[in-house]
Amino acid sequence: GAGVSQSPSNKVTEKGKDVELRCDPISGHTALYWYRQSLGQGLEFLIYFQGNSAPDKSGLPSDRFSAERTGGSVSTLTIQRTQQEDSAVYLCASSFTNSNQPQHFGDGTRLSIL
Amino acid sequence: AQSVSQHNHHVILSEAASLELGCNYSYGGTVNLFWYVQYPGQHLQLLLKYFSGDPLVKGIKGFEAEFIKSKFSFNLRKPSVQWSDTAEYFCAVAAMDSNYQLIWGAGTKLIIKP
Numbered sequence: 001g002a003g004v005s006q007s008p009s010n011k012v013t014e015k016g017k018d019v020e021l022r023c024d025p026i027s028g029h030t031a032l033y034w035y036r037q038s039l040g041q042g043l044e045f046l047i048y049f050q051g052n053s054a055p056d057k058s059g060l061p062s063d064r065f066s067a068e069r070t071g072g073s074v075s076t077l078t079i080q081r082t083q084q085e086d087s088a089v090y091l092c093a094s095s096f097t098n099s100n101q102p103q104h105f106g107d108g109t110r111l112s113i114l
Numbered sequence: 115a116q117s118v119s120q121h122n123h124h125v126i127l128s129e130a131a132s133l134e135l136g137c138n139y140s141y142g143g144t145v146n147l148f149w150y151v152q153y154p155g156q157h158l159q160l161l162l163k164y165f166s167g168d169p170l171v172k173g174i175k176g177f178e179a180e181f182i183k184s185k186f187s188f189n190l191r192k193p194s195v196q197w198s199d200t201a202e203y204f205c206a207v208a209a210m211d212s213n214y215q216l217i218w219g220a221g222t223k224l225i226i227k228p
Contacts (some may be wrong), residue, residue, distance in 0.1 A: 033216075042218045044218075105157045106157060
């Protein structure tokens with residue numbers, strides 16, 4: 001079956017613009033995660049969804065970041081008024097039930113803020 | 115705060131050399147342990163995992179890792195590396211008390227010289 005799909009694969013935008021990143025998890029995976037990977041850094045946890053609810057938003061770096069998930073499937077990560085430090089690869093992963101299960105990753109969205 | 119430490123950010127080896135990548139974590143409770151690999155141009159994928167039982171776990175492509183609870187370590191090993199093992203390797207730990215949220219190491223870039 002299909003893996004985790006993310007779009008767009010690359011996004012270049014000007015500072016101050018809003019961006020929306022999309023993640024289609026593997027069908028049947030109830031848990032969905034967003035991570036950020038900056039150059040030379042490990043993965044930074046952003047937010048975790050179980051179904052449509054987000055029990056853990058602790059990783060969102062500022063109130064410019066928000067995420068939602070609808071229908072227990074597709075999730076969007078929105079960054080408002082982008083800043084240059086937002087430039088990174090944004091990765092989405094999904095798994096069965098909770099985070100005790102191995103996560104399956106998408107290819108990521110490479111976001112560049114000019 | 116919980117953390118995962120990977121000792122080497124870059125490792126360069128010749129083909130047929132033996133490999134050991136270090137991973138230590140700072141959590142004393144029940145944990146699940148993972149190694150993920152990211153080959154050039156590909157998404158993150160699971161290499162191996164430890165949940166319970168035999169502390170020596172075997173993964174894909176001849177990799178293995180040993181969980182040593184007393185040392186809070188989960189080092190990755192391979193007796194004889196190949197050029198195709200060139201990739202970035204990430205250690206991740208999921209702690210029961212944190213609802214199994216994954217904490218990631220910063221990654222180790224492995225380059226195998228042909």
